[in-house]
Amino acid sequence: MNKLKLRSQLQQFFIEDIGEQDITTDLIFSDETKGEIVFLAKDNGIFCGEEIIKTGFQLLNNELNIHVFVKDGESIEIGQQLARVSGKISDLLKGERVVLNLIQRMSGIATMTKRAVNTLNSDFTKICDTRKTTPGLRMLEKYAVKTGGGYNHRFGLYDGVMIKDNHISFAGSIIKAVEAVRQSAGLMVKVEVEVETEEQVMEAVRAGADVIMFDNRTPEEIKEFIKLVPAGIITEASGGIQLSNLADYQDTGVHYISLGFLTHSYKALDISVKVFWNKGDE
Numbered sequence: 001m002n003k004l005k006l007r008s009q010l011q012q013f014f015i016e017d018i019g020e021q022d023i024t025t026d027l028i029f030s031d032e033t034k035g036e037i038v039f040l041a042k043d044n045g046i047f048c049g050e051e052i053i054k055t056g057f058q059l060l061n062n063e064l065n066i067h068v069f070v071k072d073g074e075s076i077e078i079g080q081q082l083a084r085v086s087g088k089i090s091d092l093l094k095g096e097r098v099v100l101n102l103i104q105r106m107s108g109i110a111t112m113t114k115r116a117v118n119t120l121n122s123d124f125t126k127i128c129d130t131r132k133t134t135p136g137l138r139m140l141e142k143y144a145v146k147t148g149g150g151y152n153h154r155f156g157l158y159d160g161v162m163i164k165d166n167h168i169s170f171a172g173s174i175i176k177a178v179e180a181v182r183q184s185a186g187l188m189v190k191v192e193v194e195v196e197t198e199e200q201v202m203e204a205v206r207a208g209a210d211v212i213m214f215d216n217r218t219p220e221e222i223k224e225f226i227k228l229v230p231a232g233i234i235t236e237a238s239g240g241i242q243l244s245n246l247a248d249y250q251d252t253g254v255h256y257i258s259l260g261f262l263t264h265s266y267k268a269l270d271i272s273v274k275v276f277w278n279k280g281d282e
Contacts, residue, residue: 001051001143009136010056013098025093035276036086037096039103041076042270045111048072048147049103052140053083056099061091072147073110082271096273105137106144107269113148113262119246125254128153130238132260141263153258161191165215174200178207192236201228214254215239222252 039053047070057064064087070076085092116127128151133141142152154160163177171177174193181191192211193204204212205228212229214222216239229235237249238258249257 001139003051003055005139006051006055007059010059010098014059014095017098018094022090022094025090029089031088031090033089034087035089035092036084037092037276038084038274039082039100040272040274041078041080041082042272044077045075045107045269046114046148047074047076047082048106048110048144052099052102052106053085057085057091057095060095061087063087064091100271100273102140104268104271106140106147107271108266109141109144109263110148111269112266113145113150116243116246116259116262117149119243120250120257121247122250125250125252126151126256128256128258129262130258130260131156132264134263145262150262151256161185161189162194163192164194165196174203175207178209198225198228201225205229205233209233211236213238219248219252222249222254226253
């Protein structure tokens with residue numbers, strides 16, 4: 001995770017929430033009133049968000065005392081203390097909601113990913129994400145997928161060629177689409193082609209695709225299609241795959257299974273913040 005980008009994003013998130021000031025907190029507490037907040041797990045799962053807590057509260061006040069008790073990727077249990085932050089109440093209250101929102105969501109994605117990895121239970125096929133992420137949160141959500149034991153697909157339209165059905169329709173064929181890309185793309189750019197039929201698989205192979213993705217195919221279809229793919233070409237399955245049928249794809253032989261639900265249908269992990277007010281420090 002890019003820490004410079006993280007700082008920039010957190011600054012924008014705080015600006016969005018705080019605006020000119022936290023009217024409620026600023027009117028109730030003096031600027032020197034001290035306190036402590038504790039992040040508590042209210043659900044079992046995989047924790048993700050160590051840097052969110054550290055960097056977030058440091059941005060608000062680098063004199064806050066921040067202690068995170070778990071590492072990203074560790075299992076957490078109901079009632080477990082995840083972190084403690086102490087210092088000025090005004091800083092604690094201005095930061096806790098933004099930080100909490102992010103670590104709940106990231107931990108939810110990490111937990112969902114770990115569940116998918118365990119459900120597939122494969123030593124060969126890897127689970128990866130898609131571009132079906134929340135606008136503005138892609139870096140964080142994809143980091144959470146890695147934290148849960150998954151892998152990242154391309155981050156955007158800029159870092160990998162993925163020729164889908166609409167590209168093929170407009171270009172006229174898979175071969176024409178791949179040729180057009182190869183004429184201009186750099187040697188470091190991989191070309192992935194989405195296929196649905198046996199004929200398209202063979203055309204993608206002839207076109208020299210680096211990655212072939214089987215779109216909305218059953219495990220039985222994939223097992224037949226993959227026989228047509230030479231060694232050296234990476235294979236991927238995507239579309240119509242959920243937790244309920246994921247185990248059926250265990251022995252298909254594909255290198256990757258990309259799952260959109262990891263980042264668009266997860267449940268945020270339940271985490272709460274308990275507040276302590278050190279009245280003697282006023």
